[in-house]
Each structure stands twice: as structure tokens, then as C-alpha cells.
Amino acid sequence: xxxxxxxxxxxxxxxxxxxxxxxxxxxxxxxxxxxxxxxxxxxxxxxxxxxxxxxxxxxxxxxxxxxxxxxxxxxxxxxxxx
Numbered sequence: 863x864x865x866x867x868x869x870x871x872x873x874x875x876x877x878x879x880x881x882x883x884x885x886x887x888x889x890x891x892x893x894x895x896x897x898x899x900x901x902x903x904x905x906x907x908x909x910x911x912x913x914x915x916x917x918x919x920x921x922x923x924x925x926x927x928x929x930x931x932x933x934x935x936x937x938x939x940x941x942x943x944x
Contacts, residue, residue: 863893875899876918887918889926897926 868890876886879901889897900921916924924931930942 863895865893868893868895871895872899876901885918887922889922897922900925 868888872886872888876884879886881902881904883902886899886901888895888899900918902918903916903921927941931939932942933939
């Protein structure tokens with residue numbers, strides 16, 4: 863998939879967003895989209911905690927890594943992979 867095709871898919875998805883900051887993001891490996899395309903959200907719940915808005919980039923990362931993503935006060939955010 864070309865960079866232009868990826869950008870067009872991101873743009874199409876962002877335009878569908880219902881909030882004023884129409885942004886979208888995805889995770890790319892090589893020339894291939896490997897995650898869902900996510901937009902900004904007005905409200906987000908993650909592991910039972912209600913958060914404020916979630917930026918498209920953060921929404922994509924949370925969606926892709928799911929429960930493998932964790933937070934440590936000393937290390938910050940990291941992925942629990944072998």
C-alpha cells in the first residue's frame with residue numbers, strides 16, 4: 863500500500879469523526895496498516911478508569927496493544943511482551 867493510499871484512508875476516517883478536532887492515526891509496519899484506524903474521542907474508559915479525551919495516537923496504541931500495555935511509575939508506559 864502506498865503512502866498516499868494510507869494518508870487517504872486516514873483522511874477518510876478523520877472526516878467521519880463527530881468531534882471538532884478531526885484527526886486519525888494508525889500503526890504502520892513497512893507499507894502496511896497493522897492496526898485499526900482510530901480518531902480522537904471526547905471521553906475514554908481504560909481498565910475501568912474514565913479519562914478525558916483520548917488523542918488519535920493514544921487511542922490507536924491502546925486499541926492495538928490492549929491488555930499488553932501497562933503503566934509503571936518508574937518505567938512509564940510499556941508493553942508486556944516476552
